[in-house]
Amino acid sequence: MTQVFGLLSIGAGALMSQQRAISVTGNNIANVNTPGYSRQRLNMQTNLPMDTPEGLVGMGVQTTTVERVYDRFLGVQINNESANLGRWEAQKGSLDRVEVVFDESGGYGLNQALSNFWNSWQDLSMNPSGTIERSVVAAKSQALADAIRQKYADLEQAQADIDAAVRSGVEDINRLTAGIADLNQKIASMESGGTVTANDYRDSRDLALKQLSEIIGINSFEDSGGQVVVSVGSGRTLVESGNNYALTTTDPPGHAGIEWPGTPLPISSEITSGKMAGWLQTRDTKIAGYMSNLDDLAVNLATEVNALHVNGFDRNGVAGIDFFKPSGAADMAVNPLILADPNLIAAASVAGTVPGDASNAAAIADLRTALTMGGDPDTNPITLPTSTFDDAANALVSQVGHDVQEATSYQSHQADMLAYLDNFRESVSGVNLDEEMVNLVKYQAAYNAAAKMISMGDEMLNSLMNMVR
Amino acid sequence: MRITQNMTSNIFVRNLQKQAEAMLQRQEQLASQKRINRPSDDPGGMARVLDGRSTVAAIDQYVENIKQGKTRLEITEATLKQVDDLVQQAGELAEANSGAEITASQRQLAAENIKDIYDQVMQLANSRFGGRYMFAGYQTDTAPFTREAVDPDDYTATYNGDTGSFQIPIADNVKVSVDANGENYFQDAAAGGVDIFKQLGDLINGLEDGDTAAIRATVDPLEAAHVQIMNKRSEGSPKLYRLEASEQYWNNFKPKIQEAMGRDEDADITRVAVELNNLKTAYETSMAAAAKIIQRGLVDFLG
Numbered sequence: 189m190t191q192v193f194g195l196l197s198i199g200a201g202a203l204m205s206q207q208r209a210i211s212v213t214g215n216n217i218a219n220v221n222t223p224g225y226s227r228q229r230l231n232m233q234t235n236l237p238m239d240t241p242e243g244l245v246g247m248g249v250q251t252t253t254v255e256r257v258y259d260r261f262l263g264v265q266i267n268n269e270s271a272n273l274g275r276w277e278a279q280k281g282s283l284d285r286v287e288v289v290f291d292e293s294g295g296y297g298l299n300q301a302l303s304n305f306w307n308s309w310q311d312l313s314m315n316p317s318g319t320i321e322r323s324v325v326a327a328k329s330q331a332l333a334d335a336i337r338q339k340y341a342d343l344e345q346a347q348a349d350i351d352a353a354v355r356s357g358v359e360d361i362n363r364l365t366a367g368i369a370d371l372n373q374k375i376a377s378m379e380s381g382g383t384v385t386a387n388d389y390r391d392s393r394d395l396a397l398k399q400l401s402e403i404i405g406i407n408s409f410e411d412s413g414g415q416v417v418v419s420v421g422s423g424r425t426l427v428e429s430g431n432n433y434a435l436t437t438t439d440p441p442g443h444a445g446i447e448w449p450g451t452p453l454p455i456s457s458e459i460t461s462g463k464m465a466g467w468l469q470t471r472d473t474k475i476a477g478y479m480s481n482l483d484d485l486a487v488n489l490a491t492e493v494n495a496l497h498v499n500g501f502d503r504n505g506v507a508g509i510d511f512f513k514p515s516g517a518a519d520m521a522v523n524p525l526i527l528a529d530p531n532l533i534a535a536a537s538v539a540g541t542v543p544g545d546a547s548n549a550a551a552i553a554d555l556r557t558a559l560t561m562g563g564d565p566d567t568n569p570i571t572l573p574t575s576t577f578d579d580a581a582n583a584l585v586s587q588v589g590h591d592v593q594e595a596t597s598y599q600s601h602q603a604d605m606l607a608y609l610d611n612f613r614e615s616v617s618g619v620n621l622d623e624e625m626v627n628l629v630k631y632q633a634a635y636n637a638a639a640k641m642i643s644m645g646d647e648m649l650n651s652l653m654n655m656v657r
Numbered sequence: 658m659r660i661t662q663n664m665t666s667n668i669f670v671r672n673l674q675k676q677a678e679a680m681l682q683r684q685e686q687l688a689s690q691k692r693i694n695r696p697s698d699d700p701g702g703m704a705r706v707l708d709g710r711s712t713v714a715a716i717d718q719y720v721e722n723i724k725q726g727k728t729r730l731e732i733t734e735a736t737l738k739q740v741d742d743l744v745q746q747a748g749e750l751a752e753a754n755s756g757a758e759i760t761a762s763q764r765q766l767a768a769e770n771i772k773d774i775y776d777q778v779m780q781l782a783n784s785r786f787g788g789r790y791m792f793a794g795y796q797t798d799t800a801p802f803t804r805e806a807v808d809p810d811d812y813t814a815t816y817n818g819d820t821g822s823f824q825i826p827i828a829d830n831v832k833v834s835v836d837a838n839g840e841n842y843f844q845d846a847a848a849g850g851v852d853i854f855k856q857l858g859d860l861i862n863g864l865e866d867g868d869t870a871a872i873r874a875t876v877d878p879l880e881a882a883h884v885q886i887m888n889k890r891s892e893g894s895p896k897l898y899r900l901e902a903s904e905q906y907w908n909n910f911k912p913k914i915q916e917a918m919g920r921d922e923d924a925d926i927t928r929v930a931v932e933l934n935n936l937k938t939a940y941e942t943s944m945a946a947a948a949k950i951i952q953r954g955l956v957d958f959l960g
Contacts, residue, residue, distance in 0.1 A: 314725055542819070543797050544789065544823070545821055550824055550832065554830055578711045589695070593697040593700055614663055
């Protein structure tokens, strides 16, 4: 008797288990393209066997847990590499736009402007009383000043763009950390019984951690309650159980810096990976460096030209005035008095009206080959200048190209590495449709067989009842 | 390794993207004919190209300077040759009219002739090049020689210029200097040379006064004036030669710089075209393979 009813109960358990397995498989198939999804597996085990005189007899199947297949350490590695990729991606993105400012491949730019500037002085030295030559010197000098000023302004704009990116990046960070804190709570409450694993919430949280890593390099670990603790920089906590600490940015004027809540505490310098690090480094080191190079160029050019110019004498025999003013890349300009009256250009080096004296113009033209850049009078011993103005301008363009090339190659390398790790994760956690199809067929066959078993049990019971009647 | 459909498609997408990027780069090189289209394509090459461009711009300017300098020297030479002819002519007239047998009317005729010569030399000494006086030193907008005396018999010419010279930049920090001090050409008083205007004036007065001694006294100085002009003329030819040598040097040097720039900057069209073709084949093969693999799965074979 017990045996026949036992058969029915085994069949019922089997039906239920296979059905559940089919729905887990179906869920896997449905989520094959869901970002961050880890395939799930239904764990089955045998029921407690029945003790009979013949020995232990199996009592069918039962399901235990739905498990998600993943590699915990891979997740951390992926987060770290995402942070590195984010850094180089941000740097490349920002520098690509800076490179446009220094695009001299077409033949227009600082190089051309400088050449035109020197050549106009030589032309003037050949014909110092020429009205046209004087106007050309004024025009080419203005073009050079414009080029320097424009490039400086473009770089300032690039820095402002990065400020905007930093501000919106911080908003993204706060949104993601709030989401992670929320998921922490959900996972904790769901898993508090100790039997259930919050698979889907964990997938979502892993994905959020990866997205957060792209923006800012993080340290994270899971505490005993299954909640992750996230920190940045030198141990600044962003998420702890259900709480997140919202970062803030410093207000203008000045570039956007990142602050940790509380005092508030500036932490920009502690961030070494993620897009944030790429942006900050590009803005504060790379672009700031180009700007200081441009500034050096402008200041030295103005100083050297002015020094010669004030020692010369203009078309009317009057001592020369400052040629460039004021001296800085941000507001580089030719003295407006000279623009208004090119006769004020001091081509002569002899006092009085000497229209044919071009010595001073020639001396200014000769600055082209003079070593004027790269020196530093503040060091001891004094660092002597090592390069010409042209060298310095060309080196700046080359430096920008080099930085872009470096960022591009790191970015590409990092993208390859992350793709490899993503594939590895996909290999462990990804859904393989063929595999799921096989499982589907497998569970379906088991389901069908279990159903057959029940109908057979039913027939057996019928036969038994008929026998009695 | 366990393989999933997403892995397959991710790898395809990534590689197709990479190939498309590589093809775009080749296309850009073909379209612009340049290997370096932005500084990051080859920062070192870009630096050399920019250096080359600065050099070429400087060379173009030097060649332009040299051309202008040559014209100036040639005009100076032509002017001096004419002055020389006139001075010699005056010398011959002085010689011919220094004898006692020459009649007063003949001398008067010669005097008129010399007056013309005086005016012509004055005009030549006040020659301009590009609107600027050539023999005035730095005082290029002042006529260097003027006859200011009120007395019609006073032919003294005043020099209004200074000792400035004309500089032609022909290379980095190298200049060819052309003497523009008119005194050195026509008066040379400081160096004990001949004041051509004074000698011509003396000759005119001598002829008009019938003073054979005075006439004869101008013969030697006029010969010396000829030598003085000849000396200045011969100063010009080595300078002209130097300018021409420099021009030739630059004209040889510039193509070499450009060739070096081309090696850095220009795309090797044949190679790029072949590369593009190879990339295209790889791209198409990848797509064909993707089309075959991605669409097939167990689900296609289950009844």
